[in-house]
Amino acid sequence: MKLATFLTSGLAAFTAAQTPAPYTDPKSGITFSILQHSSGYFFGLALPTNATGSTDFIATIGGKGTGWSGVSLGGAMLGKLLIVAWPNGQSVLGSFRKTATHASPAIATGPFTQSPIANGTYVNSTHWTYTFLCSKCIQPDKTTFLPTDTSPSLGYALNAAAPPQKTNPASSVAKHTSQGQVVFDLSKARSGRFEEWAGYAGVPVAKVGRGFEG
Numbered sequence: 001m002k003l004a005t006f007l008t009s010g011l012a013a014f015t016a017a018q019t020p021a022p023y024t025d026p027k028s029g030i031t032f033s034i035l036q037h038s039s040g041y042f043f044g045l046a047l048p049t050n051a052t053g054s055t056d057f058i059a060t061i062g063g064k065g066t067g068w069s070g071v072s073l074g075g076a077m078l079g080k081l082l083i084v085a086w087p088n089g090q091s092v093l094g095s096f097r098k099t100a101t102h103a104s105p106a107i108a109t110g111p112f113t114q115s116p117i118a119n120g121t122y123v124n125s126t127h128w129t130y131t132f133l134c135s136k137c138i139q140p141d142k143t144t145f146l147p148t149d150t151s152p153s154l155g156y157a158l159n160a161a162a163p164p165q166k167t168n169p170a171s172s173v174a175k176h177t178s179q180g181q182v183v184f185d186l187s188k189a190r191s192g193r194f195e196e197w198a199g200y201a202g203v204p205v206a207k208v209g210r211g212f213e214g
């Protein structure tokens, strides 16, 4: 099923954020365990079969319109590694964030990187999507889920309003209009094709994030 159809047909079936379910992106061919929200927001994960020692995953994040979509890799907003993304014309900007207070999260620095996967990153008439290899994104310091977790809670947050400096990946964002935490059954996100899909990734974006021409 196309994502647009999936999004539309799914609207009546759930109120806010549904249980993550398998979804294969028609352009990249990557299968994710994906969380869909009635706003059009989505966040999906793909992981290798062998959890032990793995610090990487492939993520896809997107939405409809020009607002921002965010995820907390540790579930809560405070003290966890966050990812924020939004479209800018035909580009998509992504960045890592972290905050100790309930305010617009600042850019986070660390060993983690985002390497865009070109065939899974695009803006079209129905939605935008940003797909990337998130390297060293699973950290042992309790800011993210752990490689051996089986069903961690991840956080989602979104706002349909575009960030005030939408060409700047470090822009502030307005508070989410919808947010929450959802359990991901990681066994459903694992695939023996992970390494093949990870090979689609280009070079890492700068730590501050940047625009990516999808």
Ligand code: HEM
Pocket (backbone or CB within 6 Å): 069, 070, 071, 072, 075, 076, 077, 078, 082, 083, 084, 097, 102, 103, 104, 105, 154, 155, 156, 157, 173, 174, 175, 176, 179, 180, 181
């Ligand atoms: C100006 C920006 C932001 C403000 C003022 C803000 C404020 C808040 C507040 C006050 C809460 C508690 C629930 C509520 O009262 O609504 C909350 C929860 C949450 N926020 Fe934010 N937030 C901002 C940006 C973000 C961003 C960019 C993300 C993710 C990338 C995020 C992720 C979450 C999540 C996942 C929760 C629910 C889990 C929890 O309770 O910690 N927030 N936020």
